[in-house]
Amino acid sequence: MDNLVKLTIDGVSVEVPAGTTVLEAAKQAGINIPTLCYLKDINQIGACRMCVVDTGARAFGAACVLPVAPGMNVKTNTPKLRDARRVNLELLLSNHDKKCLSCHRNQKCELQQMCMDLGVEDEGAFAGKMNSYEIDDLSPSIVRNNNKCILCRRCVAACENTQAVGVIGPVNRGFKTQIKSAWDQSLNEVACINCGQCIAACPTGALYEKDGAKEVWDLLADDEVITVVQPAPAVRAALGEEFGLPMGTSVTGKLAAALRRLGFNKIFDTDWGADLTIMEEGTELIGRLQNGGTLPMITSCSPGWIKFCETYYPEFIPNLSSCKSPHQMEGAMIKSYWAEKEGIDPHKIRVISVMPCTAKKFEAKRPELGRDGMADVDVVITTRELARMIKEAGIDFANLPDEDFDSVLGESSGAGTIFGATGGVMEAALRTVYEKVTGETLNPVEFHEVRGIEGVKEATVKVGDLDVNVAIAHGTANAGRLLDSIKRGEKTYTFIEVMGCPGGCVTGGGQPIVSAQRRMEIDPKVVRAKALYDEDAGKPIRKSHENPSIQAAYRDYLGEPNGHKAHELLHTTYVARAKYSK
Amino acid sequence: MPDNKEKYAQLQEAIAKHKGERGAVMPVLQEAMNIFGYVPQDVQEMIADGLGATLSEVYGVSTFYSQFSLEPKGEHVIGVCLGTACYVKGSQKVLDRLAEELKIEVGRTTKDGKFTLNATRCLGACGLAPVMMIGEEVYGRLTPDEVPAILAKY
Numbered sequence: 001m002d003n004l005v006k007l008t009i010d011g012v013s014v015e016v017p018a019g020t021t022v023l024e025a026a027k028q029a030g031i032n033i034p035t036l037c038y039l040k041d042i043n044q045i046g047a048c049r050m051c052v053v054d055t056g057a058r059a060f061g062a063a064c065v066l067p068v069a070p071g072m073n074v075k076t077n078t079p080k081l082r083d084a085r086r087v088n089l090e091l092l093l094s095n096h097d098k099k100c101l102s103c104h105r106n107q108k109c110e111l112q113q114m115c116m117d118l119g120v121e122d123e124g125a126f127a128g129k130m131n132s133y134e135i136d137d138l139s140p141s142i143v144r145n146n147n148k149c150i151l152c153r154r155c156v157a158a159c160e161n162t163q164a165v166g167v168i169g170p171v172n173r174g175f176k177t178q179i180k181s182a183w184d185q186s187l188n189e190v191a192c193i194n195c196g197q198c199i200a201a202c203p204t205g206a207l208y209e210k211d212g213a214k215e216v217w218d219l220l221a222d223d224e225v226i227t228v229v230q231p232a233p234a235v236r237a238a239l240g241e242e243f244g245l246p247m248g249t250s251v252t253g254k255l256a257a258a259l260r261r262l263g264f265n266k267i268f269d270t271d272w273g274a275d276l277t278i279m280e281e282g283t284e285l286i287g288r289l290q291n292g293g294t295l296p297m298i299t300s301c302s303p304g305w306i307k308f309c310e311t312y313y314p315e316f317i318p319n320l321s322s323c324k325s326p327h328q329m330e331g332a333m334i335k336s337y338w339a340e341k342e343g344i345d346p347h348k349i350r351v352i353s354v355m356p357c358t359a360k361k362f363e364a365k366r367p368e369l370g371r372d373g374m375a376d377v378d379v380v381i382t383t384r385e386l387a388r389m390i391k392e393a394g395i396d397f398a399n400l401p402d403e404d405f406d407s408v409l410g411e412s413s414g415a416g417t418i419f420g421a422t423g424g425v426m427e428a429a430l431r432t433v434y435e436k437v438t439g440e441t442l443n444p445v446e447f448h449e450v451r452g453i454e455g456v457k458e459a460t461v462k463v464g465d466l467d468v469n470v471a472i473a474h475g476t477a478n479a480g481r482l483l484d485s486i487k488r489g490e491k492t493y494t495f496i497e498v499m500g501c502p503g504g505c506v507t508g509g510g511q512p513i514v515s516a517q518r519r520m521e522i523d524p525k526v527v528r529a530k531a532l533y534d535e536d537a538g539k540p541i542r543k544s545h546e547n548p549s550i551q552a553a554y555r556d557y558l559g560e561p562n563g564h565k566a567h568e569l570l571h572t573t574y575v576a577r578a579k580y581s582k
Numbered sequence: 583m584p585d586n587k588e589k590y591a592q593l594q595e596a597i598a599k600h601k602g603e604r605g606a607v608m609p610v611l612q613e614a615m616n617i618f619g620y621v622p623q624d625v626q627e628m629i630a631d632g633l634g635a636t637l638s639e640v641y642g643v644s645t646f647y648s649q650f651s652l653e654p655k656g657e658h659v660i661g662v663c664l665g666t667a668c669y670v671k672g673s674q675k676v677l678d679r680l681a682e683e684l685k686i687e688v689g690r691t692t693k694d695g696k697f698t699l700n701a702t703r704c705l706g707a708c709g710l711a712p713v714m715m716i717g718e719e720v721y722g723r724l725t726p727d728e729v730p731a732i733l734a735k736y
Contacts, residue, residue, distance in 0.1 A: 166638050167637075172645045182623075
């Protein structure tokens with residue numbers, strides 16, 4: 001290859017493609033240059049000056065934005081560089097609250113880790129005036145504590161670039177600089193889509209989910225209520241990371257065991273709700289195709305995406321599937337079908353969803369998602385919150401035996417499992433739609449063309465003699481680009497899957513946080529998705545419509561998919577939302 | 583004075599002129615300042631939508647640079663010199679006293695819209711330090727205690 005550049009980093013000779021940054025080249029040479037504001041593919045702005053290196057130039061360069069040059073001789077570890085970084089850190093600490101012991105990110109904080117790694121000896125080295133900010137906890141999903149913010153702008157980049165939302169940014173100047181929304185508005189008042197990608201991007205404890213765990217503990221201690229829990233597909237692909245298991249370890253059996261040990265009365269699985277979603281959504285799609293309904297039909301499982309569409313692309317609301325998201329469907333079925341079956345007063349049931357998602361907290365509070373004065377879902381906690389509860393309960397998660405979910409809303413097909421990855425809902429739907437339309441058995445069941453982490457994926461799928469054009473977008477910026485191309489008339493599709501977060505739910509805003517350094521080595525989008533696809537491959541039933549407990553629910557209770565009862569329980573409506581609040 | 587409708591038309595013109603330019607937010611905000619005298623929320627929203635920027639970006643720029651004001655300027659704009667000579671001669675104390683008397687922070691406007699209080703760079707009248715200006719009027723060799731009487735004249 002002719003575009004390779006040869007350089008030396010700390011005496012190690014490396015050869016990398018032109019355009020590579022010194023930071024990336026150093027990684028190849030086995031050298032981790034410290035970073036704080038850098039987040040691969042998301043924020044590369046050279047702002048924090050932690051990654052300074054000496055190339056013999058007049059001033060130190062920021063390795064994260066410094067391209068390699070032929071013959072470059074880079075030093076990353078000299079007394080002057082170490083001093084520069086340490087002073088930099090000490091200055092950051094001078095306006096940081098340093099309340100590590102009670103911080104969500106204790107031992108998972110990049111600032112804390114860096115202080116240990118770089119030998120900061122005195123966190124009060126530059127003690128002086130400090131800012132004191134009110135914590136913004138008015139959003140149902142996201143809490144911002146700027147007393148822990150180091151102004152790295154990773155959240156700003158995630159919000160603006162990855163998600164095309166852009167409701168936070170730097171405000172004011174110098175010592176008074178804060179990351180927040182315009183005009184002193186709370187995150188609750190602006191057009192935030194609640195996705196939580198800002199939390200996933202934050203190196204410190206400045207951003208975290210709005211707590212639901214306390215409410216769950218209270219419910220677990222309340223003998224008057226029946227607690228029914230349901231974890232989302234993506235939870236099992238990541239929860240293990242919080243307990244030291246390697247990324248990509250599927251912990252389905254331990255998850256069920258842990259939920260049982262925490263004391264929930266019934267352990268169901270949102271994978272079941274996902275299968276139900278496919279029945280409803282697949283039928284809806286076939287109906288739209290046959291009856292000249294609005295196309296393309298777009299999936300509605302992701303509440304971050306839904307709010308994005310309602311706010312930024314309201315003209316596509318008629319395209320949204322009317323299906324509730326899987327955990328909302330399951331909540332509705334728990335309080336109707338299951339309650340009736342068991343002879344339980346549904347008003348005594350509390351449905352708790354464990355989700356990889358912070359937007360689900362907002363979704364569960366949507367007034368249209370419930371009936372008879374009961375919400376479909378009462379409390380939503382994230383994967384991270386569940387991990388904290390398991391730790392608080394003293395459960396030795398890594399050594400738990402594998403257990404099963406409870407019958408019957410805990411039995412699922414492989415199609416339900418892959419809902420957690422981008423392309424998964426599409427593939428699950430295609431498996432069912434194909435067989436329903438053609439009456440043939442699908443072989444093989446996989447649709448590899450809709451898998452993978454490319455921002456927008458397209459495929460033409462043959463369903464009988466019908467060519468179905470499908471597209472998949474993940475991350476709302478990609479979704480916006482896809483919708484723009486449809487608006488311009490460049491593209492025509494029949495069916496589109498959108499997931500609000502890049503990678504889908506496996507890398508949702510409620511999942512275990514992966515540090516910037518780790519993200520340079522491993523892509524959680526790929527590794528966690530593999531755990532779900534492997535689980536699917538190992539399941540005896542891999543199509544939603546073949547799930548016997550789903551078939552029973554229709555036979556014994558719901559009637560036909562998209563029928564009257566199904567519509568009442570499993571479908572919903574959307575509202576156009578203003579971009580700016582007055 | 584152009585009426586409001588005309589002002590918004592002028593703003594749309596400014597947006598159209600700069601649309602597509604790199605870093606268009608800054609010059610459009612400047613033109614908006616000239617048109618409205620300040621850049622309120624609805625003006626910033628119009629700029630954001632017009633340029634395809636986010637309100638966060640527009641607001642960020644408008645709060646970063648002191649030349650942009652988020653509220654209408656008062657009838658009388660007070661500028662207290664914080665240049666070296668004036669500062670050494672105690673102009674900070676004059677400024678503090680003004681803030682106290684007017685019950686506003688520096689950079690803000692009184693509720694009745696009468697005064698806006700600013701700190702300025704050197705006004706070029708160092709011989710009269712400490713100096714302030716109210717509108718075009720210059721006040722020199724000030725002491726904090728003279729502040730109430732001066733304000734009473736307006």
